Amino acid sequence: MKCWIKGKISLIYLFWALMILLVGLLLVEQTKFAEPTAYYKEQIRAAQLMKSSLEVIKEERLKIGIPLDIGLDPNQTGIIGEEYTELTTTLGNLEAKRTSTNPAFAALLVKYFKEANLKKEIPLPLVLAVPSLD
Numbered sequence: 001m002k003c004w005i006k007g008k009i010s011l012i013y014l015f016w017a018l019m020i021l022l023v024g025l026l027l028v029e030q031t032k033f034a035e036p037t038a039y040y041k042e043q044i045r046a047a048q049l050m051k052s053s054l055e056v057i058k059e060e061r062l063k064i065g066i067p068l069d070i071g072l073d074p075n076q077t078g079i080i081g082e083e084y085t086e087l088t089t090t091l092g093n094l095e096a097k098r099t100s101t102n103p104a105f106a107a108l109l110v111k112y113f114k115e116a117n118l119k120k121e122i123p124l125p126l127v128l129a130v131p132s133l134d
Contacts, residue, residue: 043107050106
């Protein structure tokens, strides 16, 4: 019984292909850079504000005796709860709701609002099924 079939490509060619790949990977990793946006500080402030807001909501929720459901809210944000109450519904995708509770999402919204050239003075009605965006 034959378990191995001899390849048609020489091992030396595979070795050199691997070396080229590794050199290319090293080159890409060493030369990459992140250029902050013109509104980077606003993005940082938005993320920090969301993080502190989530902490306050979580503390208040626990203080009044509403437990966190680790199954629904594994990040323990305090804003994802029972499926259907007077305040919450099942509308929307749970993974999308969890994604929107990440403070970095607030920074992303700042980027989108800036790119859309929205002004602070213009009221923006948001009626969404995503908890952190309401």
